[in-house]
Amino acid sequence: MxxxxxxxxxxxxxxxxxxxxxxxxxxxxxxxxxxLPTALLQGLPLLWHNPARQPAAQALATLPYGAADIAAAIARWQRFAPLLAHCFPDSVAADGRIDSPLLAQAGPGGTVWVKADHALPVTACIKARGGVYEVLCQAETLARRAGLLAEGSNYALLAGDAARALFARHTILVGSTGNLGYSVGVMARALGLQVEVHMSSDAKAWKKDRLRALGARVVEHAGDYAAAVASARQLAAADPQAYFIDDESSLLLFFGYAAAAHDLKAQLDTAGLQPTPACPLRVFLPCGVGGAPGGVAFGLKCLYGDAVQCVFVEPVASPCFLLRLASGDDALSVYDIGLDNRTLADGLAVPRASATVAGLVQHLVDAVVTVSDDSLLAEVRQQWQQHGLRLEPSAAAGFVAQRLAASQWPQQVIPLVWTTGGHGLPDEVFLPLLAG
Missing domain, CATH: 1.20.5 (Single alpha-helices involved in coiled-coils or other helix-helix interfaces)
Structure with missing residues (x-):
């Protein structure tokens, strides 16, 4: 610059x-x-501590949502379990749960734990927790209105002929850089719903191709993520048979992600890991518009309070959530401060943070780390060569951030990286990343 x-x-x-x-x-x-920090303006990696962060109990007490809302989402997931097991018998366990393993990586600084959502069933990305969930919620709503779903019904009947005939008359619209669109598309098409995915210029061709293969309609935009979302929102508003999944403000997405905190807690308990304020769980969450990391952070803070530190990770060219937290201005985009929003981490290429999510978690986020594209590529290679993890650049961000934080923010912690996508990368896309 x-x-x-x-x-x-x-x-x-x-x-x-x-x-x-x-x-x-x-x-x-x-x-x-x-x-704003000088490094942010210059597009350089940095660790930024959130000055607005409050003790968890204090921050949560001011919010209109809490643990009861997460419990309701978990109960809803449980009702959907028979349907998921029926629709995806080859990837979802017989109990119908969508979850990923907790892995341990040994390193010179000790064990780093990995919540492996890059290998999540159905979609191989964290968006299954949000996108799949909201499609299921809309299917439930439509079926109840039509009298197809009584209290106590086995939800597997939503895959039956009567439900499919109903769903075929309805369309789900979503704006996406790729992974949310795919998660919405997979679930919607499995139920017979029509799907229209508005894709930004950052979206990869192979992600568009796999959506078309599902039978989804893909609308390509010359603009960025925000433009794709705006277009989908406008079209859905004009169609009474359409439902818009709004990545920028959906609370259903948010609580679908928040429920994942309970999955992680069960795994940490099994591993004998008990975070405390003196030795907290420090979780690194790749961040685009903010829905997935915001929901997970909210869920973790509800469970662990100040025994967890939530660190969002963004590309140096697209630090929209850091910008929102530092400025307090919902209207600001990364373009406004001279950054170009161009990054190999297409899933994180978002110019403006979700105002809804920022309003909910602005006092819960402990820190934000920004990372360079070069470091992401190097991490993709290292994770494959040393640990056999097939990650896309977005999903490698947490590992880069964890090492930076370990050097600049020394504290006894339980470090955990949340991976977000990549297991579904085709060879023709993944292998060039290794050769780079």
Whole structure:
């Protein structure tokens, strides 16, 4: 970045800071606005501690949602279990649960734990926890309205002829860079729902191809993720038979992800791991718009309180959640500070964070780490060569962040990296990443 561009960015943000400070004074708020970190503006990796982070009990007490909402999502997942086992007998266990293994990696700094959602059943990505869940919730709603689903019914009947005839008259729309669209598409098509996925320019061709192979309609956009979402939202609003899955503001997605915290707790208990405030669980969560990491972080804070630290990880070119947390401004995008939102981590290529999620977790996120594309590629190779993990660049982000945090944020912790996608990468996409 040129000196002129750096000066331009600095002047721009000073202007923004002054405007925000003036507005704060007008509202009687004496909290001064702060400037963004220089490394963020320059597109350099950094570890940023969230100054707005509060003790978990204090932050959670102010929110309109809590542990009861997560318990309701878990109960709903359990009702869907027979349907999932019926629809995906080759990938979902007989109990119908969608979960991933907890792995241990030995290293020079000790054991790093891996929540392997890159190998999650049905979709091989974390979006199964959100996208699959919201499609199931909509199918449940449609079936109940039509009188096909009585209280206590076995939900496997949603795969029957009557339900499929009903679902065929309805369409699910979603905007995506790839993995959410695929998760929505897989579940919707399994039930006979029509699917329309609006894909950003960042989306990979192979992700579009596999959606078309499912029978989904793929709409390609020259713009970014935000443009794809906006288009899908507008079209769905005009069609009474359409349902829009809104990655930017859906609470169903959020709680689908939040339920995963209970899956992890059961695995940690089995492994004999009991986080405490003195030795917390430090979880690294790749972050795009924020729904998946936000939901998981919310679930973990509800369970563990201050015995867990939640660290979001973003590409240096797309640090939208860090920008939102640091500025407090929902309207800001990474373009506004001179970054281009171009990254190999296509699943994280999002210019503006979810205002809904940021509002819920802004006091729960402990830190954000930004990582470079070069480090992601190196990590993809290392994880394959040393541990046999087939990851896409987005899913490798947590490993890079964990090492940076270990060097700059020394503390006795239980480190855990949450991988998010990659097991489904075709050879023609994965092998070039290794050769790079």
């Amino acid at each position: 040129s000196l002129a561009n750096q000066l331009q960015q600095a002047c721009w943000f000073v202007t923004l800071a002054c405007a925000r400070h003036t507005a704060a004074i007008a509202k009687g708020d004496t909290m001064p606005a702060t400037l």
